Amino acid sequence: MAREYPWRRRAGWWLQNRRYLAFQLRELGGVVSAIYGLIFLNLLRTLRAGESAYTAFVDMMRTPPILYVNLVLFALLVWHAVTWFMLIGKSQPIQFTERPLPWRAVFGVNVLLWIGVSGAVVYLIFGGF
């Protein structure tokens, strides 16, 4: 029976070069989305609890130092989104023609879609400007 090759990766491997660091930051961005998922859940909980609880929570989210933490987490979320769109054309090559579409074309289409979807969210979910 074949032996399984022992899997080894030394601690701090992702600090070896910028590509590994970018990958790990992207992974972290995914985890950040779950943190925001829990934050939104608490937002809905405070909304049910009443105006004072809701306002206190929103104010807390916008007060330093949490505001600055929010900025960093927001940057990670955007990085996660951008790299997700970069990934789509690579991990799932879209093939309408003999050769798959170049990943840059798929990325461009997704960014345009992203802008459109974000505009729809502004108007349909948050009532516009």
Added chain:
Amino acid sequence: MGEELGATRESLAYNPGRETVHADQKAGEPEVFLEPLLWGLFSLGGFITAFLFPITVFLLFVAPSFGLWPSDPAAYATFAAHYREPLVRVFFFALIGGSLFHGTHRLKFMLVDAGLRGPGIEAALDIILNAIAIVGTLGALYYAVRGWLFA
């Protein structure tokens, strides 16, 4: 000249990268059900997170703090009024559920990468992180239907 076809109507021409993959279950192997489901939810959550999260976080927590938006979408009266609409409730349910399944799945593999390896540890991580995702999603569902389907 016509294309040569096999008995199963598959092309026999050389076709790099398009070899037929038979997904039939091999005899004697247990059916894998949960793992593809979790990966599917992870992928769906990734799309939801990528497309919907940045604009939502920007509008609720970033833009009003720096005066980058003419109104405050997170103000109680505004948000409470919008949250009465079914579409907004479905939106936040998808946002919370998708992000939790996506993020907890990623966290598991980050922790495994960091050295938390072994069948026992990974099974424990699976249970804890998936429980967070499932309970959080059910919580989002509760807030989505409460006051709409029941008081």
